[in-house]
Amino acid sequence: MKKYIGVDIGGTTIKAALVSHDGEIIRRSTIPTKPTRPYSEVAEDIAAQIAKLKEGEEVEGIGVGCPGIVDSSRGYVEYSCNLYWTGVPLAEELGKLTGLKVRVCNDANAAALGEARFGAGMGFTDTAFITLGTGVGGGFVVDGKMFEGYRGLGAEVGHMVIRTGGVKCTCGRRGCFEAYASATALIRDTEFAMKNDLNSKMWEFVGGDLNKVDGRTSFECAKAGDVTAREVVDNYIKYLAEGIANIINIFRCQAVIIGGGISAQGEYLTVPLQRKVDALRYGGEDSLRTEIVVASLGNNAGILGAASLLME
Ligand SMILES: [Zn+2]
Incomplete structure (x- = not known):
């Protein structure tokens, strides 16, 4: 071989x-x-x-x-x-x-x-890969081939605007997908929510220390029934779904593969995300479905x- x-x-x-x-x-x-x-x-x-x-x-x-x-x-x-x-x-x-x-x-x-070739995208010809980490990165495989745009400058999935005039992004524009769907954005929104609800279970989860907030804080406390944490997670998934629906509307990939730290939430993330994306994508629930799956190859x-x- x-x-x-x-x-x-x-x-x-x-x-x-x-x-x-x-x-x-x-x-x-x-x-x-x-x-x-x-x-x-x-x-x-x-x-x-x-x-x-x-x-x-x-x-x-x-x-x-x-x-x-x-x-x-x-x-x-x-x-x-x-x-x-x-x-x-x-x-x-x-x-x-x-x-x-x-x-x-x-x-x-x-x-x-x-x-696409050896991991969660095996068996599909058209996939989008999105990593939810410090930023939002990713790439597209179209008909089995990598899509990079002219001279490899395209496929900057994190920098499509999902909210005009929104939060400032590291790239200089406002309202980019990355500014709402990255782990960095989730941490920012978690901290903001905690400051507005001093009774949230999230305070106990981080031992009263805002510096200990990470991408898991809101998810873990939402699972434990904390209402404020639940709101943070719902809001995060809402923005993530908007971005993914945009991607599907352009590429109509067979699968969207989610990687990065936040993908460790597994079905707790993908099930509500799939439901929202199904409703948002062009053609709605009756149109060809794109599966949302978790990346399997890690590093x-x-x-x-x-x-x-x-x-x-
Ligand atoms: Zn940007």
Whole structure:
């Protein structure tokens, strides 16, 4: 069976693995990124990491997922704020160092491809992947292929506006999906609700310390019957559903795959979310249904998606 190298570059660590054609991770390694040094040093470390992983093996090539704006047609990292890179010819550089074929894409798009091919999206041709973390990231797979927009600049799902004039987003606009559906937004809204209800069970849950509020606080206290927590969760799911319905109206994907920390809520999140999305999407409840499912690959999605860039 053919083998590939998948690399997932993050701001803190670089994860890489030797991956089989059916998406099995044969062996893996993690090295520190140390992103403040020149990119050529990072590339040399990745090449050394790959050399160890492929020892004694024949591999088809290297796929890399990288944070930031990545022109996948040229394997070029236009800009990455996590890595402090501007204009890095990563595919060319790694190709020279390893003698292998290299493809590079944005890390969220790689994760979307990984989940589509080997995770919760298996069996579907059209999927959207949304990660609910510090921000809202994700990607689209259309007819089995990654959709990135011209030069890989599209698929910025977190930055569609769902509320004109709404909360300020990190991108500079107001009312973006990310400003309502990220874990950061949920934490902000949880804290706000707690300040307005000093009797909420959420105070006890965090030991009276607002700094201990996280993406679980409102969900766990809602499950325990706290009315204020329930309102926070309902409001969060309402905005999440608006954004997902927009995505479905454009792509009419077969499944929307939810990843990131908040997806750990499982059916407590997906069941009410599915109900709301079913009612909101174009054509309503009678139209073709899009399943909302939880991502299944966790941190491996990026590596597997990157490796699969070479599988076409
Ligand atoms: Zn934005």
